[in-house]
Amino acid sequence: MTEIEQFAKELNEKYDLYKETSLKNRRFKHQNILPLIEKASKNKIFKIQVLGHSTEGKIIQALSAGKGKIKVLLWSQMHGDEPTATQALFDIFNFLNNPQRLRIEVENILNNLELYFIPMLNPDGAEVFKRRNGLNIDLNRDALRMIAPETKILKKYRDDLQPDFAFNLHDQNPYYTSGASNKPATLSFLAPAFNLEKDVDEKRKNSMQLIGVxxxxxxxxxxxxxxxxxxxxxxxxxxDNMQKWGTRTILIESGEYDPFNDKERQYVRKLNFIAILSALKAISEHSYMNIKEDEYWSIPEIKDAKMFHVIIRNALLFLSGKYFKIDIGIHFNEIPTDDTFLTQSEIYDIGDLSFYHAYKEFDANDAVIKDLSNNYIKLNIGDSANFVLEKNGKIIASVENGTICVD
Ligand SMILES: [Zn+2]
Structure with missing residues (x-):
């Protein structure tokens, strides 16, 4: 086992020591992180800097730590509804402040790196759990004209710091598979291209090597x-522009792990914690340079949205006097409320879904689709998934808002 793998193993085992327990789910807001930044500011390793204000006037702050020569900038939640990594950043602050058994590793990181964190670049979006900022601009499409105050803040900070590395932290939808496999892409990575030709220069290669780690x-x-x-x-x-401006950039996209038992993506948060700290260690000791660019290219590309939350296979639809054997693909949409989400199922596809995968699959085995009053029904795309499956006069399963209950 390499030193980094050993480090990651310890982070995995001891994560609960560092987890910021006041953040329990994804529906937190700017007001919830303010006291955590305040708390971190009391620790002598952190410096707090006010970078400016969001469109709607919320304060945007950065925390910095370390006294090394290599500068690393990390920002999260430039999309307001993508909060998984923000939670991991607060776990990382706890870790850097009190690493317990991993003190020597943290000293090495802080002696070799200067770390700059912006948790929650888009607090106005986070307030109402939407992607865009207060102007309804997508901050991740605003790197050239820089209309939004949040984009200007990030660009100015980058220009002032001239960081060697940057981490751009996002969430992605749950429907991507890792390449052509039947597994979801729980985390995705990109060393962004800096031109249309997608050339690989030395710096982009370094981003790829780090992703290899x-x-x-x-x-x-x-x-x-x-x-x-x-x-x-x-x-x-x-x-892409960060890379063009000369900062080795790593995009991390947090996806789904288990939408039934971890709909708040807390395990994915933990994986972010391990991934980012492992990367920081690799930067601090230059060990990423031993990784071949090929390792990056060998990670399966995410291409199509091939996952469903639920697939019900081989159900019989009765229409116009005939039976039709179909598969039913169901999505779970999240409807944000003020402090949580409601799950709304949606019949997203009907037909031959042989080449699609799901977090949960159910073989209806030629059971017939009916409603609760024992009538044959037609399924409509976009409807919520509520029906029963009947075989030989017996209901074998009922589907309520996409959740399958087997009798
Ligand atoms: Zn995003």
Whole structure:
């Protein structure tokens, strides 16, 4: 086991010592992180800096730590409804402040690196759990014109710091598979391109090498569930421009692990904690340079949305006097309320879903689709999934808002 793998193993085992327990789910807001930044500011390793204000006037702050020569900038939640990594950043602050058994590792990181964190770049979006900012601009498409105050803040901070590395932290939808496999891409990574030709210069290669380090560490925890994010140059995207401005950039997209038992993505938060700290260690000791660029390219690219939350296979639909054997693909949509989510199921596809996968699959085995009053029904795309499955006069399963109850 390499030193980094050993480090990651310890982080995995001891995570609960560092977890910021006041953040329990994804529906937190700017007001919830303010006291945590205040708490961190009391620790002598952190410096707090006010960078400016959001469109709606919320304060945007950065925390910095370390006194090394290599500068690393990390920001999260430039999309307001993508909060998984923000929670991990607060776990990382706890870890850096009080690493317990991993003190020497943290000293090495802080002696070699200067870390700059912006948790929650888009507090106005986070307030109402939406992607865009207070102007309804997508901050990740605003890197050139820089209309939004939040984009200007990030760009100015980058220009002042001239960081060597940047981490751009997002969430992705739950429907991507890792390549052509039947497993979800629980985390995806990208070393963004800096031009349309998608050239690989030395710095972009370094981003790829670092992702290679992270991939090795995470494959042990979630084998086969890592994806390489779409490699397309976006002229107005933040990561692509960061790379163009000369900062080695790593995009991390947090996806789904288990929508039934971990709908708040708390395990994915933990994986972010392990991934980011492993990467920081690799930067601090330059060990990423031993990784071949090929390792990055060997991570399966995420291509199509091939996952459903639920697939019911081989159900019989009765219409116009005939039976039709169908598969039913169901999505779970999240409807944000003020402090949580409601799950709303949606019949998203009907037909031959042989080449699709799901977090939960159920073989209806030629049972007939009916409603609760024992009538044959037609399924409509977009409807909530509520029906029963009947075979030989017996209800074998009922589907309530997409959840299957087997009798
Ligand atoms: Zn995003």
């Amino acid at each position: 992270i991939n090795r560490v995470l494959q042990k925890l979630i084998p086969g569930q890592i994806g390489r994010y779409f490699d397309a140059y976006g002229p107005t995207s933040m990561g």
